[in-house]
Amino acid sequence: MKAIGFKTSLPISEPESFIEFETPTPQPTGRDLLVKIKAISVNPVDFKIRQNSAKDTVLPEPKIIGWDAAGVVEAVGKEVSLFKPGDEVYYAGDLTRSGTNAEYQLIDERIVGRKPTTLNEAESASMPLTVLTAWEILFDRLRISADKDSGKSILMIGGAGGVGSIAIQLAKKLAHLKVIATASRPETQEWCKSLGADVVISHQNLVENVRAAGFKEVDFILDFVDINGYWDAIAELIKPQGHIASITGSSVPLALNKLKNKSVTFSWEFMYTRSMFQTDDMIQQHNILSTVAKLLDDGTLKTTLNKTIIGFTVENLKEAHRLQESGKTIGKTVILY
Template identity: 70%
Template structure:
């Protein structure tokens, strides 16, 4: 089968930043599905791993990345019970395994959902990783529930992949009042399309929030940089509120600044369940199926923004370049 990967970490402009190669089609065992991939999307985690996972070394076997896919089940392991051959599926995959940038991929059925029936493969491929991340950060980390309806949430970084679907889920599923950040007319417009009640400029966030009538909010989601916005988030969060972030931190986060307000803080990593094979790993199967239902019912909309036709190293380079420029709105999908 054809796959695309890299042997060493190179700038995306380098000819060998991605290489096409042939490798053996894998065989499923246990709870694995063998999926014939039809489309993939690209996320910031892709280029971060490409830039950092093979520094100062040359891998014997190219590393295949990619953590969003739509495809058809071609074969199943002996313990599979959730899917059968011929089923259309979508999923984000597992950091510990070969990614979706290949014609065929093995994936554990517990982190796979049924593809939304009314969406095209392109529209569906845009959704798994970001929808799982947004759903988990809202309902598993902050644990928003019925009593929180009408409360305020600030989403820092609303126009990106995770921000785009987080706006929708926070507004249309959780029933929150959504404020999000954007700084360009096109990103502001996109955030409003996703359902944001208010859009503020992150370049002067404190004053923008005050002028919008929100000197403090109940919840804050950070999708940009925890430390860059830390002091601002500390000031904006209400006493007994909750801040959650997906961005990681190169230096320690000053959690002591939250003590006087008794504010909670959570990290969210969508891969935690699959990395550690947690007891509730199958929750991602349930989340993806619920998101598929909401997409089919028109409650949620795909965040697809751009499509590249053809599974090639050149198209992967184009997609990575676009994300590295930090101007991407919504999601970029590559069809096979």
């Protein structure tokens, strides 16, 4: 099968930052599905791993990365019970296994959902990683529910990116929260409003802008950009007994003591935790994707696809990575095979 990968970490401008090669088509065993991939989307995790996983070394075999795909089940392992050959599926993959940048991929059925019937392959491929991240951060980490939290305020730092674009919709449509999103450009501000944000502000002078919008403090804060860069503002803006969650990670310790007197809760969200550690509730990602497919099909949620590139080629994959590295993308970028 055709695949695209890399043997060393190079700037995307370098000719061999990605290379095309042939590799045997894998065969499914156990709970694995063999999926013929129809479309993939590119996320920040893609370029971060490309930049860092083979620094100062040359791998003996090209590394295939990529997370987010839509495709068709080609074959199944003996223990598979949720899918059969011919099923159309979408999923976000597993950080510990070979990725989506290939014609075929093995994927555990417990982290796969049936593709939304009303969406095409490109629209479907744009959703899994970001919707799983957004769902988990809202409902598994913050444990928000419409019954107890309807009308409360939530600040999302980085509202126009892939995760923010779906988190705004989930927070509004399912949890009925008052959503404050940050966006710096007119086009990103308009994008956030179109998705349901009640208030859109600039991330610069965050404390002043939140308060100018009428919020002295907020019940929940989600960081999708830079937890260290906004930490002091976040600590000041969170309500006593509020909850903060972040997806961005930190290379230095966070000053959690700033939250002590307010008895504030802090959580990390990492979408790959369930698959990486084979957690007992790993199948929850199948359940989330199944629920989201219904919400997309009935129009409650809408796809966050914003750009489609046609053709699974080295140059197209490089272009998708260039767009992600620019930090200026709105919504999701997809490559349609």
